[in-house]
Amino acid sequence: MRFTYSFLFVAMLLLLGCSSGDSAKKGDNMDRNIPSTVYQIIKSGSYPYDYSHLMDQMSRTLVYYSDKNSDLSDFAKEYTLFTGEKAPVFDGTMIIVNMGRHNTGGYSYGIKEIISHEKFIEVKLLTKRPSPSSLVTMALTNPYIVILLPDNHKEVKVIQE
Numbered sequence: 001m002r003f004t005y006s007f008l009f010v011a012m013l014l015l016l017g018c019s020s021g022d023s024a025k026k027g028d029n030m031d032r033n034i035p036s037t038v039y040q041i042i043k044s045g046s047y048p049y050d051y052s053h054l055m056d057q058m059s060r061t062l063v064y065y066s067d068k069n070s071d072l073s074d075f076a077k078e079y080t081l082f083t084g085e086k087a088p089v090f091d092g093t094m095i096i097v098n099m100g101r102h103n104t105g106g107y108s109y110g111i112k113e114i115i116s117h118e119k120f121i122e123v124k125l126l127t128k129r130p131s132p133s134s135l136v137t138m139a140l141t142n143p144y145i146v147i148l149l150p151d152n153h154k155e156v157k158v159i160q161e
Contacts, residue, residue, distance in 0.1 A: 039114055040148045042094070043083055046105070046141040059100035061158045066091050082144055092152045097125060097160070098144040105137030106130025109145040112161060120155040123147065127160050 064075035075094050079087035082096065099107055112126040125145070130136045149156070 038150060039111065040150065041111070042088060042146040042148050043079075044109060044143075044145040046107075046143045059160070060098055062096040063156045063158075064094045064096075065153050066093070067153050079146065082146070090148055090150075092148060092150040093121070093154070093156055095123065095147045095149070095156060095158060096144060097147075097158060098142055099127065100142060102141050102143070103138075104130065105139060105141050106134060107141060107143045109143060109160075111147070114149075116152075116154070120157055121149060121152060123149075123156060123158045125158060125160045 062075075062078060064071040064078075066072060075090075075096075076087040078096060079085070079094075082098070097109060099109065106129065108128045110126040110128055111123070113122075113124040115122045115124075
């Protein structure tokens, strides 16, 4: 009996000690240096191959506020255009940023920092590019990211770095 308890205790220590410690879930801010604003990445990726009508667009940032009815319908249209999916219902501010057309894969966005100021929110995006020596898909891509700032209706300034 004593051996069983000892064995269970050691097994629990091993399991807890070997865990990765990465308990952050999608949308959590635990793995980033985000000082004062909660956010959630709703979707990111590149346009599918059959969305050729979007491929010639330049880089742009679109901001939608849930307290404006026209923004809700505009967001629903744009989100469906980007993803081919029905747009989620949201409360707060939704941001869509697309990078513009690139001739290869390997491009994406990451969130570097989100700072809440008194009158606006500053969103700093990290633009990820493939290294010159990396193997990439040879196809036209247009990376995008959709970010939700819940319960926020301040002006948003997006900076791409």
